[in-house]
Amino acid sequence: MSLIQRPELNTANFHGMVARSPQMMRLFLQLGRAANSNINVLLRGESGTGKDLAAQAIHAAGARAGCPFRAVNCASFGSELLASELFGHVKGAFTGAIRSRDGLMLQADHGTLFLDEVAEIPLDVQGRLLRVLQDRRFFPVGGSREVSVDLRIISATNSSLRELVSSRRFREDLMYRLRVVVVRLPALRERVGDLELLTWTLIDKLNRMGGRQVHTLSQETWRAMQAYPWPGNIRELDNVLQSAFVLGEGETLSLDELTPELRGEGPEVFSGACAALPEPADLAMLERQQLVKVWQEQGGRRVPMAQALGVSRSTLYRKLKAHGLI
Ligand SMILES: Nc1ncnc2c1ncn2[C@@H]1O[C@H](COP(=O)(O)OP(=O)(O)OP(=O)(O)O)[C@@H](O)[C@H]1O
Ligand SMILES: [Mg+2]
Numbered sequence: 001m002s003l004i005q006r007p008e009l010n011t012a013n014f015h016g017m018v019a020r021s022p023q024m025m026r027l028f029l030q031l032g033r034a035a036n037s038n039i040n041v042l043l044r045g046e047s048g049t050g051k052d053l054a055a056q057a058i059h060a061a062g063a064r065a066g067c068p069f070r071a072v073n074c075a076s077f078g079s080e081l082l083a084s085e086l087f088g089h090v091k092g093a094f095t096g097a098i099r100s101r102d103g104l105m106l107q108a109d110h111g112t113l114f115l116d117e118v119a120e121i122p123l124d125v126q127g128r129l130l131r132v133l134q135d136r137r138f139f140p141v142g143g144s145r146e147v148s149v150d151l152r153i154i155s156a157t158n159s160s161l162r163e164l165v166s167s168r169r170f171r172e173d174l175m176y177r178l179r180v181v182v183v184r185l186p187a188l189r190e191r192v193g194d195l196e197l198l199t200w201t202l203i204d205k206l207n208r209m210g211g212r213q214v215h216t217l218s219q220e221t222w223r224a225m226q227a228y229p230w231p232g233n234i235r236e237l238d239n240v241l242q243s244a245f246v247l248g249e250g251e252t253l254s255l256d257e258l259t260p261e262l263r264g265e266g267p268e269v270f271s272g273a274c275a276a277l278p279e280p281a282d283l284a285m286l287e288r289q290q291l292v293k294v295w296q297e298q299g300g301r302r303v304p305m306a307q308a309l310g311v312s313r314s315t316l317y318r319k320l321k322a323h324g325l326i
Contacts, residue, residue, distance in 0.1 A: 093142025
């Protein structure tokens with residue numbers, strides 16, 4: 001069967017984001033316009049669609065490019081730690097605060113602060129954040145002296161802030177401050193032509209690392225990749241290719257080197273009354289499928305996801321990371 005070689009592809013590159021689909025060309029225009037203004041931008045999009053990269057691109061393309069860019073994942077801290085991370089703290093503010101520390105707000109002064117997973121900010125921190133957006137001033141945790149900052153805020157979420165507002169889990173006033181402009185990153189499966197471009201871009205990157213050199217795809221590999229919905233988007237594509245590079249060999253990427261989901265192998269291993277005990281690899285696959293399912297059911301919101309799975313938020317975060325879903 002004939003093999004697929006790297007095609008010649010016209011590529012646009014917006015500060016590290018590569019694409020060729022019409023959807024992404026429109027997005028690059030929007031990002032460029034957003035970058036030229038100073039307004040707060042909310043990035044919406046499924047996991048792995050490039051929200052982090054887009055936030056960095058807006059910063060890099062705008063007038064604040066020479067100033068700091070700082071990012072925080074709001075889902076990975078409890079309320080007290082997140083407040084300290086953002087606003088800093090003074091010595092003795094809480095147990096363990098043995099010295100004063102500047103928060104990300106101050107570190108990003110004159111630059112950009114990226115609030116990733118913004119929907120997960122606890123309500124009390126939301127109130128403090130609103131004040132910074134309104135008055136550009138805040139008190140460090142435990143401090144009595146106010147600090148002024150000049151910041152642009154970019155935030156990202158894959159949940160609907162409106163829905164969270166209606167269930168009173170997100171402040172409406174804060175939502176309006178954050179989503180002055182909303183930019184939606186399309187899912188990989190919606191982006192015509194980008195799967196091909198990104199596959200070869202990522203293969204080039206892996207080839208440059210000096211190990212296995214891949215120059216062709218088998219027809220069935222490419223068919224399976226095209227048929228797959230890529231719920232983890234570009235990050236998942238990257239993980240699938242990395243794993244194929246490590247586990248396989250030779251110049252051609254073959255179907256059996258792809259992950260079970262891509263080969264259309266689901267949890268059937270468990271069907272039938274006499275199913276054998278699962279292998280560890282099958283367990284990992286089932287865990288991943290369960291994570292994706294709960295993700296879809298809960299719209300990617302960490303707290304209800306952790307509750308549905310019966311694990312702590314930090315365990316959930318660790319598992320999502322381990323499976324390449326964040
Ligand atoms: N347009 C692109 N071109 C090249 N690489 C990309 C592009 N978009 C995303 N990536 C890569 O895909 C991976 C996931 O991107 P990123 O972390 O920005 O996604 P995300 O939307 O922030 O994901 P999450 O919701 O899980 O935080 C990263 O390795 C990033 O470099
Ligand atoms: Mg991200």
